[in-house]
Amino acid sequence: MKLYNTLTRNFTNYGQTKKVNIYGCGPTVYNYIHIGNARAIITVDLLVSFLQFQQIEVNYIQNYTDIDNKIINKATAEEKTEQQIAEFYIKAFEEDVFNLNVRTPTKRVRVTEHIKDIITFVQKLVKIDATYEVNGSVYFNITNYQTEYGKLANKKLAELAVNARIDHDANKHSQYDFALWKQTTEGISFPFYDQKSKLYQGRPGWHTECVVLIDKFFHKETIDIHAGGIDLVFPHHENERIQFLAKNKSEIAKIWMHNGHLNVADEKMSKSLNNTILVRNFIKLYGANTLRYLLYTTNYTQPLNVTESLISSAQGETGKIFKVLKAMNLYLAEYDLNYNLIKHGENIKKVLAELGNNLNSPNVLTIISKMIKIINGQLRDKKLDLQLASDFYNIIFNIINFNFNLPVISGEIRRYLLEWIKSKNNKDFVKADELRKILLKKDIL
Structure with a gap:
């Protein structure tokens, strides 16, 4: 098997193996998924089906980002709790992927269930001087990792600024630094203590969530395949990679597998253009x-x-x-x-x-x-x-995992079928027509 590897910008031959470890970035659960999200999901589903058909064991982890500004905003707008919003859209997501006949991953993991793991991970980055703190927020310091940062996106630091989805934050030393832990009093927050027992009340940064789950569930080992949409290459996946590299001195994934953009009638799907197609509507x-x-x-x-x-x-x-x-x-x-x-x-x-x-x-x-x-x-x-x-x-x-609802031909149905064929052959068209109506009603023909 060979897959296009975003990191090497070439095909990586995977060779014979008995087990494959895969991580796929899951949804931020504040809305229904659209068909662009479905492309990433079905791409991994096709890969998993292909591997499992060949009796290859697949360990596939997918996350739910159930703590995020978008969830807080949705909760405020609807006068609900963040947990209520997250629960509603997790259920909606699982309904949608079930209807798409997507195989259930080995694990679906909620970020809020692993806050302690995230805190421990960030504390280790603090310990190796990969971070700095400003006004209660902890940031990853890109300065010490400039030779590695940008390799996934295949860009130098100066080039990354062009059209980049970078959070603007006056506290950051550099625009490329990113928050590992955000000081906040808005929405759900958690206590974080540094090595000097200083309290930073807040919540994890988005870029840290996935890397911590990979670090935990794959036991700090380099996974085989990290999957996601092409829009996640920078900064999300770039930031995942650099954190894992800093902490473990090894690559987070052997193969970075990214699916391309999905447009609708030559335009990118967006709320502003009102052309987003939800999976359930499709x-x-x-x-x-x-x-x-x-x-x-x-x-x-x-x-x-x-x-x-x-x-x-x-x-x-x-x-x-x-x-x-x-x-x-x-x-x-x-x-x-x-x-x-x-x-x-x-x-x-x-x-x-x-x-x-x-x-x-x-x-x-x-x-x-x-x-x-x-x-x-x-x-x-x-x-x-x-x-x-x-x-x-x-x-x-x-x-390839289609799901056609084929009618079951029971013993009784088979008797109707055989009698219908016999009637046709005997040119008993009146009886044949009666039997045909029965078979049509039962969706056999």
Whole structure:
């Protein structure tokens, strides 16, 4: 397997392994997720499915940022507590990813459950003189790490200022320094004591939360893959990397895996443009499989422009997949056959090879399209290749993780089906039509 590595700006060959450690930046839980968020989530889900299908153990951690200014502002506006806002949107997030058929990570971790770990981590950075304190806030001091800082974004310090999402703070010695611990009396706050037992009442900085969770749950070891959207490269991931490097003298991740931007009709999604598409709204309008197919049409590393024509095309293609799956089910029921999902044929090998090449999902869709044409021809001739059918089923459901709600053909339904086929063959069209109506009502045909 090879993946594009943002840090090296090249492909990293991963080789044979029995276990993969992955960390993915999760949502700040103050609003519903949109389809741009879904791209990052489904990209990692595809990777996890690909690995697990090959019997590779995956240890995948995702966080919930449940303490943040945005949550405080939302709570104030709605006259609720921060905990109430966080709980509501965590539940909403889990509903959305369930509806997208996203596999549950090994752990989903709330930041507020690990404040002590964050404090301990920051205290260790204080101890090695990687920080300074101003007015009760603790900042990471970039000065001592200038040779390393900026490597992930592939920019020198002077270049990082251009269009950078840097928090402006008069307390900072340098604009590139960032808060590890913010002094605040607004919203939830926690006591932090330095080595001299001085109290800093406040809460953790955003850039410190993820690195602490990685440090804790992966036992201070370099993880295999750190995933997230391209917009997180700088400053968020850059700041994660430098903290881990300062504390542990090692890289936080072997591979940095970032998905490209998602635009809507050639414009970046934003509240100001009023073009943000929420996942739950998209699913209601077009279906979850349409979104997954749409995201697979372009390699995850590339920008993706969502248009009405692209959505319509994705709907059409998923309709074809569903139709052939139903037809295969009917064929198996008619001849009393079963899939053999354990044995893998050439098409499985082709799909795994494409996904092993930086998750080349567009080529996988091409393979699926070719398989549909062959399967439809075989169904017309009543000569379905069971290995081909089994491969198709595995690819759709167990590798690229679509979720088509196929009707179950019970013994009773099968008797209707066989009687319908017999009536047609005997040219008893009145009875055949009656049975057809029953089968249509039960969504079998």
